Amino acid sequence: MPFRIQNLASRAAALLLAAISTAPLAQGQAPALPTTAVQPILQLRLRAESSDWFDQGPEGRYGLGHALARFGATHTGGTWSWRLEGAAVAFVGLPTDAVQPAPAGALGLGAVYYASNDRQSNPAAVFLRQGWLRWARAGQAVRLGRFEFSDGLERAPKDPSLLALKTQRVGQRLIGPFGFSPVQRAFDGGHYTLTRGATNLTLVAARPTVGAFRARAQEGLDVDVAYAALGRGRVTEKGELDARLFALWYADRRGTVPTDNRPLALRQADRGPIRVATFGGHVAGVLRVGESKLDGLVWGAVQTGDWGALAQRADALAIEGGLQHQAFPWALWLRGGWLRTSGDANASDARHGTFFQVTPTPRGYARFPFYNLMNSGELFATASVKPSATVSLRAGVHAVSLTEPADLWYLGGGAFERGTFGYVGRPASGASALATVTDLSLSWQARRRIAVELYAAHARGGEVIRGVYGGSGGGSFLFAETTISR
DSSP, X not given: OOOBOOSHHHHHHHHHHHTOSOOOOGGGOOOOOOTTEEEEEEEEEEEEEEEEOTTOHHHHEEEEEEEEEEEEEEEESSSEEEEEEEEEEEEEOOOSSOBOSTTTOBOSHHHHHHHHTTTOSSOEEEEEEEEEEEEEETTEEEEEEEEOOOTTOSSOOSSHHHHHHHHHHTTTSSBOXXXXXXXXXXXEEEEEEEEETTEEEEEEEEEEBSOBTOXXXXXXXXXXXXEEEEEEEEEOSSEEEEEEEEEEEEEEOSOOOOOSSSOHHHHHHOOOOEEEEEEEEEEEEEEEETTEEEEEEEEEEEEEEEETTEEEEEEEEEEXXXXXXXXXXXXXXXXXXXXXXXXXXXXXXXXXXXXXXOBOOGGGTOSSOSOOSSSEEEEEEEEEEEEETTEEEEEEEEEEEXXXXXXXXXXXXXXXXXXXXXXXXEEOTTXXXXXXXXXXXXXXXXXXXXEEEEEEEEEXXXXXXHHHHOTTOEEEEEEEEEEEEO
């Protein structure tokens, strides 16, 4: 496959020099630290990506590289804890011709990075990633400052399968640090937790920072996020159950043009605030039956509020299940599921029916990230194995469609800069079949401090994609990533 790499090999030294320092683990999780000690934060993540964006010729076929270095110090243990952490981000070889006129738009992540960084091919920046002070006593904790937060991960189950299920399929659906991108996202505000046995109460009030795609990520955004969750777990002889109820408030006063299925002139005239309240919850559990372990998950949410001049009324539901058996080789774990998020069926009424994903980490739920959880439906099946203690393999098939053909095909992951709404949409033209995606990933803990991940995906475009881009509608995405931690 002919990829235009733009001298990636010759620029590797520049990439390393631009990012020589380091930070916490993927998905924004801090490394385990000894108590009552000041510890350095040092991590370097390097990734090379290759894209073929749905048969769009040379402009849609390119390679790029980027690095994320995180560095600083943290203190844990006792009543007071703190963290002071910087980040250095560098891109190499962003494509200069992959942003096309509508409806094609940005041809993949490289085009989004390029457009979001003032059309620079090799942008780089250093900024404050986290800086917080935490007080904890008698099951309560208060954290103030700039921090990372993921919804759904307020409490950790004891069962490792349930913990993995929550991490991969519950956390960050609506609020997350955008950990897949090299820039990522943080929140400025306050975070309160109260834990009593198996019950956890979490309250967060914060504003997201610039980031995700834009390297200069120091500033905050005029967007308010408030979150409250009550979670509880239960352990029995045969398994474990985890449940949560949550409420989420989002208010966006940036005055950007909202993305929805109304004509552009109407959207440009409607700069009213976006105020969306989301209420939902999840139930997840594992059950041991003989030599088998069954798992299940139900996640759902409803939304109300104001979408500028429109009334927000939307909903989402996901149902998943899985099976592990002692006789399966390599700890084989089979899973499957169904998702439906509402779309808007009528662009001319006073109601906005598209489910709004707020500020998530979208890549966990769209591993080839050309779609998200807005106006979407999905049937999927995955299989994961562990050939050894240090190697994990995962393969999947995902049939993705649009819930409402009168709505848009949505991409993006929420507010990330002042002048851009954060989500974009492309016309569905009355079609619903988006794509069938097959993917394979390999994770290898090569050394105690070195982790490697390889990922490859191919999407066979459906009527929606062929309607926008023509051709056969086939697309692919590959990357190789190395993370070096202290």
